[in-house]
Amino acid sequence: MHAELEQLRQQVLDASANGTPLQLRGGGTKEWYGQAPHGKIVDTRVYCGIVDYDPTELVVTARCGTPLAEIDAALAEKNQMLAFEPPYFGDGATIGGVVASGLSGPRRAAAGAVRDFMLGAVLLDGHGEVLHFGGQVMKNVAGYDVSRLLAGSLGTLGLLLEVSIKVLPKPFAETTRRLVLDQAAAIAQLNRWGGQPLPISASAWCDGQLTIRLSGARAAVAAAEQKIGGAALPDADDFWRSMREQSADFFSREGLALWRLSVPSTTAPLALPGQQLIEWGGAQRWLQTRASALEVRAAAAAVGGHATLYVGDDKAVGVFHPLQPAVAAIHQRLKKSFDPAGIFNPGRLYPEL
Missing domain, CATH: 3.30.465.10 (Uridine Diphospho-n-acetylenolpyruvylglucosamine Reductase; domain 3)
Structure with a gap:
């Protein structure tokens, strides 16, 4: 051995x-x-x-x-x-x-x-x-x-x-586009695109801007660029790295708890206090807030989702969403x-x- x-x-x-x-x-x-x-x-x-x-x-x-x-x-x-x-x-x-x-x-x-x-x-x-x-x-x-x-x-x-x-x-070609959309319009657009054969490999919405990454064959990426529109994002690799490593400005706000909500992608904007960032075609919602764990988890559960406490707040409330008794067993x-x-x-x- x-x-x-x-x-x-x-x-x-x-x-x-x-x-x-x-x-x-x-x-x-x-x-x-x-x-x-x-x-x-x-x-x-x-x-x-x-x-x-x-x-x-x-x-x-x-x-x-x-x-x-x-x-x-x-x-x-x-x-x-x-x-x-x-x-x-x-x-x-x-x-x-x-x-x-x-x-x-x-x-x-x-x-x-x-x-x-x-x-x-x-x-x-x-x-x-x-x-x-x-x-x-x-x-x-x-x-x-x-x-x-x-x-x-x-x-x-x-x-x-x-x-x-x-x-x-690795994909043959990759590019990133950025559009100006409010949260509701961004969620709707992401779900429309999700039902189409577009080579979308990542998405992120925050502060009125929707960022889309396209990856794949060069012809497919070029065609998708024309369909999606928006402006090319310079330093796109740095942007997506900041999303992956949670080093973007959104994640650096002090004094607030950071929650990750997993919800159906078509879920309308959640009526929770604080700032939100949306990824994964609308299915992942990041929330910086002072709202209680009870309020956040109730909002997620109401739409068929769950919430995880990432950073901050009192972990005594439980980091992960409570399990149903049968699942816990x-x-x-x-x-x-x-x-x-x-x-x-x-x-x-x-x-x-």
């Missing part, structure tokens, strides 16, 4: 025997996400490296502590990418943290989320056993697809040792199965997990 893997395994066995909570952490760039972490730190960066990368098969396999920058660089050499555009939130981001957080960037609405690109995973569970799920091809899963279940689990089910992820070629059974001693990132998702 790999020496670093044996070291991690022994830490898990000792913690399980003593009931010691473990805080699984790579670069710590997403430590703020979810409920406050606690427990003895297990540094996953000791287990790193790209295990296999086959550009012709569009699959990369890497250990959990591998820097995201290393993977992006390897893919860029072959003109390929992680299509879900994972945010870094800092130079130390690792691929394990990318999968555990389950966070995707501006391209998510067009390409899919982290879990959609998960082909396989290797997990160290609470018994100290190394479990293998999935593989390195799309059609190989029999039964429940646990590798996708791990995406967004925030390390509460076990120590994610290795992941196999589908990658995609499923989560608890999964936690008990993979982590019977309850040592992995306890309470990071919900207090009972």
Whole structure:
């Protein structure tokens, strides 16, 4: 067994025997996400490296502590990418943290989320056993697809040792257009475009401006530019990076809680106090507000959505939208199965997990 893997395994066995909570952490760039972490730190960066990368098969396999920058660089050499555009939130981001957080960037609405690109995973569970799920091809899963279940689990089910992820070629052409529209008109227009064969790979509305990214074959992008209109956006890469990394001015307003609301894309402008930014064709609404958690979550639930507290406010209200009892019971059974001693990132998702 790999020496670093044996070291991690022994830490898990000792913690399980003593009931010691473990805080699984790579670069710590997403430590703020979810409920406050606690427990003895297990540094996953000791287990790193790209295990296999086959550009012709569009699959990369890497250990959990591998820097995201290393993977992006390897893919860029072959003109390929992680299509879900994972945010870094800092130079130390690792691929394990990318999968555990389950966070995707501006391209998510067009390409899919982290879990959609998960082909396989290797997990160290609470018994100290190394479990293998999935593989390195799309059609190989029999039964429940646990590798996708791990995406967004925030390390509460076990120590994610290795992941196999589908990658995609970078688009031949890409351009960004900007239009002046109010919020209601922007939502309506996004949904009209969403029903048409347009190569829209990202969208963002804020402060009366709708920004659209077009990606694909040169002819398709050129035709879409003519149809959408608007003005070309200079420094478009910087703009989309600021959306992905949440470094845009909208996200820098102090003294306000930042909420992420997931709602049906056709939802009309939400009557909530504060400033809003809209992504993913209308399905993701960012809200900077002083409104209470009860008010925000009630507004999201009323239209069939849910709300996540990202930054600020009192996390005692719960970062993630409360689960229905039946769903909570499923989560608890999964936690008990993979982590019977309850040592992995306890309470990071919900207090009972």
